[in-house]
Each structure stands twice: as structure tokens, then as C-alpha cells.
Amino acid sequence: xxxxxxxxxxxxxxxxxxxxxxxxxxxxxxxxxxxxxxxxxxxxxxxxxxxxxxxxxxxxxxxxxxxxxxxxxxxxxxxxxxxxxxxxxxxxxxxxxxxxxxxxxxxxxxxxxxxxxxxxxxxxxxxxxxxxxxxxxxxxxxxxxxxxxxxxxxxxxxxxxxxxxxxxxxxxxxxxxxxxxxxxxxxxxxxxxxxxxxxxxxxxxxxxxxxxxxxxxxxxxxxxxxxxxxxxxxxxxxxxxxxxxxxxxxxxxxxxxxxxxxxxxxxxxxxxxxxxxxxxxxxxxxxxxxxxxxxxxxxxxxxxxxxxxxxxxxxxxxxxxxxxxxxxxxxxxxxxxxxxxxxxxxxxxxxxxxxxxxxxxxxxxxxxxxxxxxxxxxxxxxxxxxxxxxxxxxxxxxxxxxxxxxxxxxxxxxxxxxxxxxxxxxxxxxxxxxxxxxxxxxxxxxxxxxxxxxxxxxxxxxxxxxxxxxxxxxxxxxxxxxxxxxxxxxxxxxxxxxxxxx
Amino acid sequence: xxxxxxxxxxxxxxxxxxxxxxxxxxxxxxxxxxxxxxxxxxxxxxxxxxxxxxxxxxxxxxxxxxxxxxxxxxxxxxxxxxxxxxxxxxxxxxxxxxxxxxxxxxxxxxxxxxxxxxxxxxxxxxxxxxxxxxxxxxxxxxxxxxxxxxxxxxxxxxxxxxxxxxxxxxxxxxxxxxxxxxxxxxxxxxxxxxxxxxxxxxxxxxxxxxxxxxxxxxxxxxxxxxxxxxxxxxxxxxxxxxxxxxxxxxxxxxxxxxxxxxxxxxxxxxxxxxxxxxxxxxxxxxxxxxxxxxxxxxxxxxxxxxxxxxxxxxxxxxxxxxxxxxxxxxxxx
Numbered sequence: 001x002x003x004x005x006x007x008x009x010x011x012x013x014x015x016x017x018x019x020x021x022x023x024x025x026x027x028x029x030x031x032x033x034x035x036x037x038x039x040x041x042x043x044x045x046x047x048x049x050x051x052x053x054x055x056x057x058x059x060x061x062x063x064x065x066x067x068x069x070x071x072x073x074x075x076x077x078x079x080x081x082x083x084x085x086x087x088x089x090x091x092x093x094x095x096x097x098x099x100x101x102x103x104x105x106x107x108x109x110x111x112x113x114x115x116x117x118x119x120x121x122x123x124x125x126x127x128x129x130x131x132x133x134x135x136x137x138x139x140x141x142x143x144x145x146x147x148x149x150x151x152x153x154x155x156x157x158x159x160x161x162x163x164x165x166x167x168x169x170x171x172x173x174x175x176x177x178x179x180x181x182x183x184x185x186x187x188x189x190x191x192x193x194x195x196x197x198x199x200x201x202x203x204x205x206x207x208x209x210x211x212x213x214x215x216x217x218x219x220x221x222x223x224x225x226x227x228x229x230x231x232x233x234x235x236x237x238x239x240x241x242x243x244x245x246x247x248x249x250x251x252x253x254x255x256x257x258x259x260x261x262x263x264x265x266x267x268x269x270x271x272x273x274x275x276x277x278x279x280x281x282x283x284x285x286x287x288x289x290x291x292x293x294x295x296x297x298x299x300x301x302x303x304x305x306x307x308x309x310x311x312x313x314x315x316x317x318x319x320x321x322x323x324x325x326x327x328x329x330x331x332x333x334x335x336x337x338x339x340x341x342x343x344x345x346x347x348x349x350x351x352x353x354x355x356x357x358x359x360x361x362x363x364x365x366x367x368x369x370x371x372x373x374x375x376x377x378x379x380x381x382x383x384x385x386x387x388x389x390x391x392x393x394x395x396x397x398x399x400x401x402x403x404x405x406x407x408x409x410x411x412x413x414x415x416x417x418x419x420x421x422x423x424x425x426x427x428x429x430x431x432x433x434x435x436x437x438x439x440x441x442x443x444x445x446x447x448x449x450x451x452x453x454x455x456x457x458x459x460x461x462x463x464x465x466x467x468x469x470x471x472x473x474x475x476x477x478x479x480x481x482x483x484x485x486x487x488x489x490x491x492x493x494x495x496x497x498x499x500x501x502x
Numbered sequence: 503x504x505x506x507x508x509x510x511x512x513x514x515x516x517x518x519x520x521x522x523x524x525x526x527x528x529x530x531x532x533x534x535x536x537x538x539x540x541x542x543x544x545x546x547x548x549x550x551x552x553x554x555x556x557x558x559x560x561x562x563x564x565x566x567x568x569x570x571x572x573x574x575x576x577x578x579x580x581x582x583x584x585x586x587x588x589x590x591x592x593x594x595x596x597x598x599x600x601x602x603x604x605x606x607x608x609x610x611x612x613x614x615x616x617x618x619x620x621x622x623x624x625x626x627x628x629x630x631x632x633x634x635x636x637x638x639x640x641x642x643x644x645x646x647x648x649x650x651x652x653x654x655x656x657x658x659x660x661x662x663x664x665x666x667x668x669x670x671x672x673x674x675x676x677x678x679x680x681x682x683x684x685x686x687x688x689x690x691x692x693x694x695x696x697x698x699x700x701x702x703x704x705x706x707x708x709x710x711x712x713x714x715x716x717x718x719x720x721x722x723x724x725x726x727x728x729x730x731x732x733x734x735x736x737x738x739x740x741x742x743x744x745x746x747x748x749x750x751x752x753x754x755x756x757x758x759x760x761x762x763x764x765x766x767x768x769x770x771x772x773x774x775x776x777x778x779x780x781x782x783x784x785x786x787x788x789x790x791x792x793x794x795x796x797x798x799x800x801x802x803x804x805x806x807x808x809x810x811x812x813x814x815x816x817x818x819x820x821x822x823x824x825x826x827x828x829x830x831x832x833x834x835x
Contacts (some may be wrong), residue, residue, distance in 0.1 A: 104791065133725075226524070288720075308722075310721075310722075325536075330724075331721060331722055331723070331724045332724040332725075334724075335724040336724075341722060343722060348718060348719075349716075349718045349719050349722055350717050350719060350722070351716065351719055352711070352712050352720070352782065353715065353718045354711070354715045354717035354782045354783050355711060355712065355715060355717065359708060363708070363720075363725075364711055364723045364724055366705040367705060367710075370704070370705055373701055373704055374703045374704060375704065375705060375708065413760060417723070495682050
């Protein structure tokens, strides 16, 4: 085998209270995809940030082409040929594609002004290798996420990066876009670029990875050619114990109707004749999980938002819980009617990160803990403590800020907040996005328990296996319309995908 | 076991408001020790009373400002509302009110004048709240406009001249000393205590943190975000009216230029007290500390015969240091 282009040896990094990386080594070879896998908190991001010069290791050494190097900033790493593409893309919406690619390195004319023609032609020649459909003078804000990602890759190529780090690049892409990205990665490989690829999705590894390194709790637990690993073995290495093949879900569905949504519509605020959500109707029974599947742009989130009263002006329809018809004009009305929504964007919409576990849990029902105008903190603490125990919320204290908790724990706090309102119907939007394998299983367990307690559950997810495992019935959406509905036994992956494609 | 767990929790139970005050207390303590070593007049009862008196007006404004900033907003109009409230109270007290369209002339009592000032503050604050929530204007712009409007109305009402000689009964608000403590100190400390409790212990207080911390999450949780914001600006307006009464009564005159630049002083006090300008983090207690730090600094520099011009420079440096410490602290946390 060739000499590694990038080597990190015995990297250790300690944050206050956590040993994020403990003597981790990794060898990256040119023209190969090296996948780094591990649960959340395993140390993947820390390692990548060290390789990209964002963080400095406490000890350990990085070598490039066998030469020891020391990065004091991302710029140093870039000059050494290492580029990183973060999960949260760092393109600037209001600048053009070419301006983004050459940001900080614009070609100048003699008088110091930007040479726009040269800039655009340079960008065009790089984009030609990736996606000729993207115009250099287009504003990045007008591009789809997948195209914005290509702009970032173009930026990496423009600095002649020989190692490109990609942090969960497919998390916001559709199946076709993922396909295109993979083709692009094969191209990069042929050009001798090394790719470090971080993902949660096991099926991507089989297809893409040449080498795999598994991290757990800041330590490297395994490394080697991808052919040495099976998915079963990887999962076992990641969580450190055996798990049964898949989650066994017990149906709790009854015949008693609890929730009806009829003719839900959402008009486009700009173009009123256009419908974002187009006449969707469905029913949920007590104890039933209705899975809602669709690709990106299927408008599942908008459907839930409309039901939850977030689009009072442009949304319409009829809802019924336990025989009472209504249509909420704001979330408060929806909550009073017995609805609850755990939103897709946990940090941006589900929680107040500066507040504690306790304060988040009781936020929707504070009035219940109020005597003569003052909050009874003891009662509030007791109730929160009950949720912490019942749901296995892993927090050192109920007064811990939720900002400091892991994704899975945060999601449980969101669920605790809604359980405290005693909802009859729980709307879950991508409840396991960005959550590690272990926490995911716990969330599944909880969904089962909620259903067992008689709640009706609407589960929106882009993870097909998840929908198929958890749901009693599956509704498929495409471009704002309901395209199919299956019972759990008649649903197959092929049928569902067929209904989800435009 | 669960019992003892809960007891443990209750003991460690802190509100959102209490964090990180330790550093500000430290700064204050160091300043007090240093100044009492440098000047033997510093740590005397009259001087302490004087410091509390000096900061009372800023404290009233800053408490309201704290609520506004916690909710993620800003209020630039407090100084102008202060002047308008004071001027209207003074004018009514002095000359009464001609009821338009009739020959009737209405005399106004002291309590009537006080109510009028509070009403003016309420109305201005309400308008701020409405323009921000209903018209969706950025708080900076809405309250900047209110600053101009209120200052202009003050000039119109007073015709640009101070209204003086308001009588001892009204003056008691500014110069009275029940139990040996000046009225403005009583008023400002009572306001600070009441709002400390409101912010840390009531649902309304917690909703302010929620709105400032993550407005979208607050909406999705079913909070009435508009009403919370409206209340916050309304409170800031009322407290500006209170501050206007104090200023006017202390000077026995309503100066149309009263309160000029006070909005910046109160923002400074809030920020020195550790409240984050981006909302959702901070406390009323911190603001009290912020006001004390500014008051102690001014008093100390005055006692040390430092020129008032230098005092301004030093105040600016203190703001920078305080916020830098705050940033540094939150980055490590």
C-alpha cells in the first residue's frame, strides 16, 4: 500500500471534565475513503476539528507525507491541503457561488478591485469538474442544500485540498442527491484525493468506505479495511455490547378513533393559488402509531405545523379529537385541544438551551405549579424528577442547562415537556435525527410506551426502516399530497418508495 | 431515596437569575476595599447613603431595561419617557389642565400628578410594545422613534423651559427621608426587590427568559409571546415614569432635558451586571450590582478628585472589561 498522506498519532484532547480523545491514531491514504464512525460523543467531531486545525490537541502528533506538522489555525491546515466540510454548511447566502469559493483569496485587478471576470472563470473551471449546472454568478442562497454542498467541495478543491473531511454530508440530501454526491466522491478518489467520511448511516459505509475507524468514548476501538467489518460488528463495536438485529415493536393500536385531520391545506403565502400542503386527510386511533414518510420536500413538516396552528392565515382544514371539531389559530389552542408537537429542529425550536432540564420540562404547564403567583419550585422539581426517572433522562442534575446535554437526552427533555401537558395526540417530527444508536432505541422504547398509554402518535421520519419498524400504518407524502397509505403488514420498502417519488 | 434526591435538588435549586453573579460581587468588593483604603471618606454612612441616592434613578430605569433585554429586546426611549413623565406631572401640578373645547380649568393634586406621570409611562411603553409586536418593528427602531417622539412632546409641553417650584408635598418623593433613608432609595430598592421576585419566581418571569432564550420554542410551547413582550415594554415605560417623578421631585423642577442619555447608562448597568444583550441570560440582582459598581466608581473617583471627563473614560473601560469577562466566562462554561 502507498504511504499515508495524513497520519495522526496518539492524539489526546481533554475538555473540562471530559477526555474527548484518548490516544487516538488514524492513517489516511490518498485515493481512499476513510470512514470514521461512532456514537454521538465518541470523539469524531473533536478529532476532525483537530485535523482541520480548529482545535489544538493536548498531545500527539500529526504528519503530512511523513513530515510532522502543527496547525495553529484552520488556515494552516488548508495550506497543508486539508479541507473540512461541516455538517452545518458554512457558505454565505448573500454572496455568489464564485465569491464563496474564493472568499478571502479573490483575484484582484491592479487597482485592488476584485477581478470579477477572472473570478467567475476560475470558479467555472472548478465547477466543471463537479456540477456544470451551477452558475458561478448565482447567489448561493438560491441554491438547494445539495448544490451548496458542492460549492463547499469546490472551495476545498480550489485550495488544492488533498484531504477532504466530510461530516455527515448526506443528512440533508434526498436519495438522488446522495447518489450524485457518491459519484462525486468516486471521482475525487480517482483524482487521488483522500476523503475522511463521518456518518451515522451504516448502509453508506458498505458502499463508500475503503477503510473504517471506530471510535467509542474517545478511544479507537477498531480500525482496518472496510471488508473486515459487517454492519452487525460495527454496531457492536460502537455501542460496546451485543444488540438484537432490530427493534421489536409491539403494536398497541386499538379500534377507537382519537384524532381526525380532514382536508388540511396550506397555501403559499407568496402565490396564493399554489398549495404547499394539498388536501391531506388522515386518522389516528388510540394507541396507534401513524408513520408519515416522504422525501425532502414532501412537506411533512409543514403538514404538522398547519395542524399545530403555526399557519393561521394560510392554513385550513378540520381537526377532531375525541369528537370535538376545531382548527387551531395558534399553538396554544392546539395544545389546549390535546395536541403536542416535538419539532424537527430540537435546538432551534424545541428547547430553550439556556434553561435547565426542569425549566424546559415545566414550561408549558407552569400554571399548574403556581400558588399566589409564585412558582412552587419543589413541586416543579418533583414532577421533573419523575420524568427524569421514568424516561431515563441522563443528566447530572435537573438544574443542568439543556445546552450541555447530548442530542438524545435533549430529545427526551422535549418529550417530557409535552408529556407534562398530557396530550392525546403526539406529533413527532424526525424524533431521532442526529441521535446515536443507543439513544435512538430508547426513544423507540418511549414511543411504544406512549402508544401503550393510549395516545395517538403521528411519526414523521425520513428514515424508512424507522418508519417501517415503528408504525401500525404508514402514510406516504410527495410534494404536499398524500400519495398512499399502507397497513404495517402490506407495506414494503419498494411500495413506499414508489409512492414517495414524484 | 427519591425523597432525599428531591431534598438535594431543592437545596441546590437556583433560578435562572442567580448564575455568575459571583464575579460581579468580587469586582464590587475589590473596588470597595480599594477605595476605602484610598479615601477615608469613602466608607462612611453619609457617602453610602449618597451612592444609593445617586444610583436610584438609574436603578429604576435599569430594572425595566433588564426585563426588556432578557426578552431579547432593547429600549432606547426610557430617558425620554422619564423627561415626559416628569414634565407632565410638574406642569399639571403647577398650572392644572385646561379642558379643550370648554372654559373648564382643572386643578390637579399631587397624587393626580403622580398618576399622570405613571400613565404617561404606561402609554409610551404600551405604544413601544404594540409597534414591536403587532407592526413587527425591530425594538431598536421602535424605541428610537419613541425617544424622539417623547422628547419632542416634552419640549412642546414645557415650551423648552424648566417648570420649577412644585412645592414641598411633591418634593417629598425626592427629598423625604422616612426612617432616615431617602425616598428615592426606598423606591428604587422596593422596585428592584419586587422585580427580582417577579423575574425569578413567577411564570411571567420565566416566560421572559424563554422568549429571550428561544422565541420560536416559546411560541411552539404555546406561550403568548406577543403579550409577554408587550408587558415587558409596558413595565419599562411605567418605571421610566417613576424615575421621572424622582428626578423632578429631587430638583423641584422638570427640566425638558432631563434624562438625556440615561438609556445608555441603564444599558451599561444591565450589561455590567452580566445580562446578555442577546437575551435569555441575566438577572435583576445582577443589574443592582451593575448600578452599585457604577455608583461606587463615580463616588470613588469624585472623592479622589478625578476629573469628570476621566470618570467617563473609566466607566467605558469598566463596561469593556465587564463584558469581556462575561464573554470569557460563557465561552468556558
